[in-house]
Amino acid sequence: MDLLEYQAKELFRDAGIPVPAYQRIDRPADLKSLTIPYPIAIKSQVYMGGRGRLGGVRMASNTIDAIAAAHTIFNLPIMGELPKVLLAEAKFEIDQELYLAVVLNRSIRRPVLLGSAQGGIDVQTAIAQMQQVVVDQEFSPFYARRLVLKMGLSGDLLNAVTDVIERMYRLFLNKDLDLVEINPLAVNTAGEVMALDGKVSANDAALGRHPALAALDMRSGQGATLKESRPPGAAWLPDVLSTVDPDGQIGVLANGAGLTMATMDLVCQAGGKPLNCLNIGGETRSDALPEDLCERLEQGLELLSRNKQIKVILVNIVSGTLPCSRVTQAIAKFLQRPVSIVRSVNSPHDEVRLSRVKPFPSLVVRLVGVQLQEAELSLAKTPAIFVEDLDQAITQTLSLVRKREP
Amino acid sequence: MNFTATNTVIIQGITEPLGACYAPLMQAYGTTVVAGISSGNGGRSLAGIPVFDMVEQALSSVGAIDTSVIFSPPYAALDAALEAIAAGVRTIILVSQGVPPLDMVHLIRKAEATETLIVGPNSPGIIVPHQLLLGIHPPELYKPGSVGILSRNGTLTYEVAWSLSQAGIGQSIAVSIGDDAIVGSTLPQWLQMLDEDDQTDAIVLVGEIGGDSEELAAHYIAEAIDKPVIAYIAGRSAPRGRRMGHAGAIIESQATDFGPDIGTAESKITALKRAGVPVAERPSEIPEIVRKLLKHPLKKVS
Numbered sequence: 001m002d003l004l005e006y007q008a009k010e011l012f013r014d015a016g017i018p019v020p021a022y023q024r025i026d027r028p029a030d031l032k033s034l035t036i037p038y039p040i041a042i043k044s045q046v047y048m049g050g051r052g053r054l055g056g057v058r059m060a061s062n063t064i065d066a067i068a069a070a071h072t073i074f075n076l077p078i079m080g081e082l083p084k085v086l087l088a089e090a091k092f093e094i095d096q097e098l099y100l101a102v103v104l105n106r107s108i109r110r111p112v113l114l115g116s117a118q119g120g121i122d123v124q125t126a127i128a129q130m131q132q133v134v135v136d137q138e139f140s141p142f143y144a145r146r147l148v149l150k151m152g153l154s155g156d157l158l159n160a161v162t163d164v165i166e167r168m169y170r171l172f173l174n175k176d177l178d179l180v181e182i183n184p185l186a187v188n189t190a191g192e193v194m195a196l197d198g199k200v201s202a203n204d205a206a207l208g209r210h211p212a213l214a215a216l217d218m219r220s221g222q223g224a225t226l227k228e229s230r231p232p233g234a235a236w237l238p239d240v241l242s243t244v245d246p247d248g249q250i251g252v253l254a255n256g257a258g259l260t261m262a263t264m265d266l267v268c269q270a271g272g273k274p275l276n277c278l279n280i281g282g283e284t285r286s287d288a289l290p291e292d293l294c295e296r297l298e299q300g301l302e303l304l305s306r307n308k309q310i311k312v313i314l315v316n317i318v319s320g321t322l323p324c325s326r327v328t329q330a331i332a333k334f335l336q337r338p339v340s341i342v343r344s345v346n347s348p349h350d351e352v353r354l355s356r357v358k359p360f361p362s363l364v365v366r367l368v369g370v371q372l373q374e375a376e377l378s379l380a381k382t383p384a385i386f387v388e389d390l391d392q393a394i395t396q397t398l399s400l401v402r403k404r405e406p
Numbered sequence: 407m408n409f410t411a412t413n414t415v416i417i418q419g420i421t422e423p424l425g426a427c428y429a430p431l432m433q434a435y436g437t438t439v440v441a442g443i444s445s446g447n448g449g450r451s452l453a454g455i456p457v458f459d460m461v462e463q464a465l466s467s468v469g470a471i472d473t474s475v476i477f478s479p480p481y482a483a484l485d486a487a488l489e490a491i492a493a494g495v496r497t498i499i500l501v502s503q504g505v506p507p508l509d510m511v512h513l514i515r516k517a518e519a520t521e522t523l524i525v526g527p528n529s530p531g532i533i534v535p536h537q538l539l540l541g542i543h544p545p546e547l548y549k550p551g552s553v554g555i556l557s558r559n560g561t562l563t564y565e566v567a568w569s570l571s572q573a574g575i576g577q578s579i580a581v582s583i584g585d586d587a588i589v590g591s592t593l594p595q596w597l598q599m600l601d602e603d604d605q606t607d608a609i610v611l612v613g614e615i616g617g618d619s620e621e622l623a624a625h626y627i628a629e630a631i632d633k634p635v636i637a638y639i640a641g642r643s644a645p646r647g648r649r650m651g652h653a654g655a656i657i658e659s660q661a662t663d664f665g666p667d668i669g670t671a672e673s674k675i676t677a678l679k680r681a682g683v684p685v686a687e688r689p690s691e692i693p694e695i696v697r698k699l700l701k702h703p704l705k706k707v708s
Contacts, residue, residue, distance in 0.1 A: 104507055106587045107618050109514050137515060176506050205586075206506035209481055244645060257585060258559030258614045261640040266688055268643035283542060283560055284528050286422045286479045286502040318561040318568070320530075320544040321431065368568050370546050390565070391690050 001202045004045045006087045007216050008200040015171045017164055017182070019195050025086040028070035031063060036090045038062060042069045043087045047219070048079040052121050056083075059091070084218065092194045097184035098151070099126040100165060102172040104179075104203075111135045111172065113147045113165060119184035126183065139173070141166045160193050161185065175213055176206030233292030234299040241276040241303060248275030249401050251304035251361065254316040255293060256281035263316045266394045272401065275310055278303060283320060290321040294330035301334045305361050311404045312362045314397045316390065319369030327367055328375040328386075335363075335382045362400045366393035407599045409579060411436050411537045413472040416464055416495070418443040418486045420452055424501065425477030428542050429455055432475070435539040440468040443486075461493040473497040475531060475540050480504035483527060487513050491522050499540045500526030500590065510588040517590060524590025525583060530560045532581045543567075543580060551576015553696060554600040556593065557612035558585050558619060562640060565689055566612050573693035578605040583619075593623035601631050608634045608700055610692060611683070615641030615671050624677035634699040637678045638686045642671040 003011070009019045021036040034040070044056030051057060056078050060066035070086055099119035105112045113133045116126040131150035135143050144165035148158050168180045181199040188194070207214040230237070250267055252274050254260040260279040267274050280296040282288055297317070304313050317327050363384040367375055372388065379386045385400075387393040415432070419425045420442030430453035433439045439455050441464035448459035458464040465471060474490040476483055476498060483505045487498050498517075505527040517524045525531060531541015535548040542560075547568040553575055557563040563582050570577060581596060583589050593611070600606045609631075613620040620639065627635050675685050684699070686692045 104511070104588070106507075107622070109588050110511060111508075173508060176508050178507070203507055205480065205504045206508070209506075242645075244643075254561075256559060256561030258557070258562030258612070258640045259565060261614060261644055262562050262565070262638075262689060264644070265640060265642045269687065274643075281561060282503075284424075284501055284503040284530065286419060286424050286477050289423050289427055318547075318564045320542060320561075320564065321427065368547065368565065369544065389690075391688065 001204055001207060001213075001217055002047050003200040003202065003213075003216055004047065004085065004218065005043065005197060005199070006045055006085065008198040009087075009195070011171060011175070011200060012182075012195050012198060015167045017167050017171075017195050018193060020092050021090040023088045025070060025088050026084075028067045028074065031066045031070055031088065034063070034066070034088060036088065038066075039091045040066060041089045041091060042066060042073060043089065044073045044076065044078055044083040045085040045087055046078045046081045046083050048081050051078045054078055089196075092186055092196060093188045094184070094186045094196075095189045096187040097196075098161065098187065098193075099130070099181075099183045100161070100168065100185050101179065101181040101183075102165070102168050102177075103181075105134075108134060111139075111169070113143060113169070115147045115151045115161075115165070117151045117153065123183075135169070139169050144169070156191050157187065157193075160191065164193060164195070175210055176203045177201060178203045230299060231295045233288065233295035236282070237280065237296055237299050237303065238278075241278060241307075243275060244277055245273040245275060248273035249309060249311040249404075250274045250397060251307070251310040251313040252277040252316070253280060253297070253300050253304060253313060255279070255283070255318065259316065259318055263314065263390075266390065267314065267397065270394050270398050272394070272398045275307065276304060291326060293317070293319070293322055294326060297327065297330045298334045301331070301363075308360065310361045312364060312397050312400045314393060315363065315365045315367075316393065317365075317367050317369075319367060322369070323371035324367040324369045324375035325371040325378060327369070328365070328378045331363070331365060331384055332378060332382050335384065362404065364393055364397045364400065366390055407579075407603045408472075409532060409534050409538050409540070411438060413538060413540075414438050414440045414468070414470060415473045415475060415540065416441045416443055416461065416468075416471050416490075417455070418461070418474050418476045418490065419478035419482070419502075420444050420455065420457060421447050422477045422479065424542070426452060428477070428501075429453060431545075432539045432541075435545050436537065437539050440464070440471065443474075443489075461489050461495065465493050471495050473499065473540060475499045475501065476526075477501050480527070481506070481509075484509035484513055487524070488516060491516060491520055496521065497523045498525070498590070499529065499531040500524065500584070501529060501531060501541055502526075503528035503586065505586065507586070507588040510586070510590065514588070514590060525581060526586075526590060527584050528586040529582045529584035529589070530563065532579065533577075534579050535577055547571060548580065549576040551578060552605060552607040552700075553577050554603065554606040554609045555580035555612065556596050556600060556609055557582045558589075558593075558614055559612065559640070560585070562614070562689075563612055566610060566638065566692055569689055570610070570693050570696065573697070575693050575696055578603065578607075585614075587617070593619045594626035597623060597626055597631050597635070601633050606633065608636065608696055610696065611635055611637040611678075613637060613639045613674055615639070615644055615674070616669050618669060620674040621677045624674070624681040624683065627678075627683055628681035635683045636686065636692060636695050636699060637675075637683050638689060638692055639671050639674050639678075642675075644671070 058069040097120040099116035101114040533543035
């Protein structure tokens with residue numbers, strides 16, 4: 001989860017990293033009750049990068065200018081994203097700009113300290129001079145000193161920047177972050193350092209033990225009711241399906257990320273176009289049981305069949321402990337659900353009998369696991385098509401799409 | 407590599423839903439499950455498996471422990487693993503997904519210092535067909551033989567095992583190192599172990615997009631692996647992920663030698679082919695390629 005700049009600065013301030021005096025601005029009128037002295041910088045608070053070049057940062061030296069600037073920035077999309085909040089910040093005289101970061105490197109499986117003596121808006125220049133130090137054992141400030149020396153700093157600045165990196169690292173560790181970045185860390189002629197801009201990414205898997213961080217998520221909030229209405233075993237399925245091919249007519253549903261991708265690849269290799277691919281896996285969740293897959297399967301089919309563009313849903317389930325006959329029971333249960341309450345208004349007594357005898361998307365079901373014959377039998381009474389071989393399931397799916405083309 | 411039915415195994419988190427479900431299955435498959443660990447449940451038993459509050463208590467009661475399979479909830483996994491290491495356990499399988507990466511960094515430092523092998527997290531573990539189940543692989547899809555399967559995923563691994571079994575090609579072992587960003591053991595580590603394993607004649611590497619594990623594996627195969635390796639990579643058609651526009655992400659990809667395309671299917675397939683590894687287009691091609699490489703006579707499906 002990415003944080004906005006003002007949220008990152010709050011963490012910096014709490015960690016003892018020097019940040020300019022700042023104030024969160026929710027509407028231009030907030031600038032009338034500004035508590036920081038002019039001149040100020042007014043900065044768009046967006047997740048996308050590049051706001052400086054796009055006019056998302058403006059200077060103002062009085063209230064009138066500041067309110068005008070705020071109006072402009074509130075209405076200026078940065079790469080398509082409009083800010084909900086602005087940041088007003090005291091100006092700091094810059095003599096030198098440094099780049100600093102702590103990032104988790106998944107390849108070497110260690111945190112890495114990054115530093116460049118050429119920080120600022122031109123990232124490429126920063127990169128050209130980037131130094132790095134791998135924190136291979138438990139952190140101690142000497143790792144930070146090692147980096148600062150490699151950056152070519154000396155004297156009082158060496159100690160000041162080391163102190164900032166040490167605090168960044170503690171923050172990284174204490175809050176389970178994927179990234180802490182300060183760019184620039186400004187240095188003035190007096191040798192004082194100040195974090196003028198920063199980026200923090202929190203690790204999604206660890207958010208559960210950092211409720212204060214999780215509460216900073218400005219992008220979620222939708223779909224909460226949808227999740228609550230789900231059975232517990234299906235609570236974590238996505239609310240919105242991501243689109244693979246906007247012209248696609250196939251929905252792919254499989255269990256496990258690798259298997260879902262492999263199934264999607266096969267569809268594409270055969271010339272098919274998947275609209276959505278949904279992974280309903282989750283067999284390594286400590287709190288889940290194998291039969292929870294059934295709930296996720298029903299919910300997943302519901303999600304995919306909501307999109308009328310999907311003509312065929314390909315279900316590919318490689319079942320571990322759960323017998324295939326349980327999987328097909330869930331499919332049969334989904335197919336027998338009432339189509340919708342709206343349809344039953346004219347004849348309410350028929351509601352239960354209105355089943356998905358002809359579901360809008362055709363269903364191709366391919367399963368691997370035990371009790372395969374029972375599974376095939378139980379699907380024989382439904383419109384779903386059972387295929388044992390994966391390559392044949394792909395062929396079947398594509399031929400159904402062609403048949404259903406107008 | 408010593409994964410046989412004589413291995414003594416404990417199950418930490420045996421009272422978690424997943425642990426309670428798989429402990430009896432592991433035992434039924436022939437795995438020597440000597441104890442379960444669940445604090446607050448000491449003195450009870452589950453499917454005939456005695457439960458202890460701590461690993462060290464089990465140690466004094468059941469003797470030396472080779473392996474721990476951990477089903478503890480993700481935020482308790484690090485503690486469980488450290489507890490096992492403190493009790494002298496040197497092989498640890500982490501099944502649960504969602505272990506915070508910095509917990510893994512902590513655990514990996516400890517594992518390196520104590521020469522402990524960590525598999526996972528977010529992994530179905532290890533299966534040696536007809537010998538040993540350390541995790542949640544579905545045994546029905548495997549049959550004994552001489553092909554080692556090495557992967558990062560769960561159900562796709564089973565798919566590949568099933569297609570091999572159906573073609574009459576058995577497996578010496580299947581191990582998934584796990585699908586989280588930071589995992590305890592690496593593909594090169596396991597390639598080396600399988601290369602040295604007498605039961606394994608060929609290795610099937612089942613990879614997927616993301617990270618640089620397969621690229622590193624390709625380099626390692628070219629340098630150090632003598633046995634034939636066959637690969638399959640899932641995610642060729644996946645839409646390109648959003649690139650983070652900050653220097654940290656850019657420098658992270660530039661820090662390795664693989665260029666900006668690192669993590670894509672093309673990058674992995676190119677690296678593997680350059681290392682002389684045949685890459686199957688689809689899972690069903692794998693048995694054919696394995697058979698050619700082993701010059702195996704066609705075996706009938708039993």
